[in-house]
Amino acid sequence: MIQVNPRSGAAAPTTLSTATATAGKAELTTRSSATAAVSPVGQSAQKAAAAAYPDRPLISSEPLRYNVQLNQQLTAVQQADGFLLETEKQLLQLNHLITRRVPAVEVVKQAETLQQLLAKRESLSGGAVDRQLQLSLQSQPTVNFSLPDGAALLHDERPEVLTFSLAGRQRAISAAELDGSSPQQNLLRLNQALGKWGIHGQLSGGQLNFEVGEQRWPEVSQHLSVQGSGERYPQGQFYPLKPQAENGLEETLQQLVRAPGSGSALLGSLEQSLETVTRQRRTLQVTRGRVQQRIDSMATFNGPSSALQAAEDVAARLRKADFSSVSQALAGQANVQGARVRNVLAAA
Structure with a gap:
């Protein structure tokens, strides 16, 4: 169960099961109220519309979809925060050891612990x-x-056809015709050729940088090659491109483990990584607040006995209702999933 810190003034912490229950309560109340005024023809229309779910775009009409997305977001936020919190602790410890000028063996041990994380x-x-x-x-x-x-x-103005190859489980080929008319036009042709592998390039300060999904990176870093026509790259054979990933904390730790005496020189990079982690955790706190507001907006029953009171109100109305109203109420009950009913009753 994922715990969400309540906002000030809240009576109790909100959990994912609570979010699920409140979403189920909202749908149960809405369907019960609507069923009392729906004819058999309307019921058929509702069933036809329900069959189209989840293709229907209006998620507010199906609280379950909204609830699943909310649960996924909560899980991602808490997992990210837990990892960043531990990384922050380990970085602080490493920086403290370097600042105190402790023996190199202690610095290396802490750096390796952070590498494992x-x-x-x-x-x-x-x-x-x-x-x-x-x-x-x-x-x-x-x-x-x-x-x-x-x-x-x-920036090379010579026209050339480049054939890119990405090996791995199976070899794939893609070609780009560079006409040399302008750097922007060459970049467009490159992106069209490399885009089939999820690679996208952009110019930044006159430098050409690329990005690719992490899952594709091992394949791209080891097996991306190119063949030209003798202008930029050789003809007749594929030339390994050897992409270089942007330096990050992992590369800094590798340098520190290889040369423990360079700790003071690398302290600036470590502190920069620490600032990044702290900034990202602040962003997560804002996200948590927004998620909490979404959970609160889903609440239909405000107190622990509200669901029971709502059921008693419905029962009182049914005792005075005719056969047609009772039949419609039973039809509405049949349209509610059993799991949602159990969630509502469990929270009552």
């Missing part, structure tokens, strides 16, 4: 933190990389 980043963070320790809650994390002499790809 970063090696599990994808699983511990639920894929919500990339290798630069940036949050990626709404999309898959990416890797920024560059190519040796990448600028020559764009």
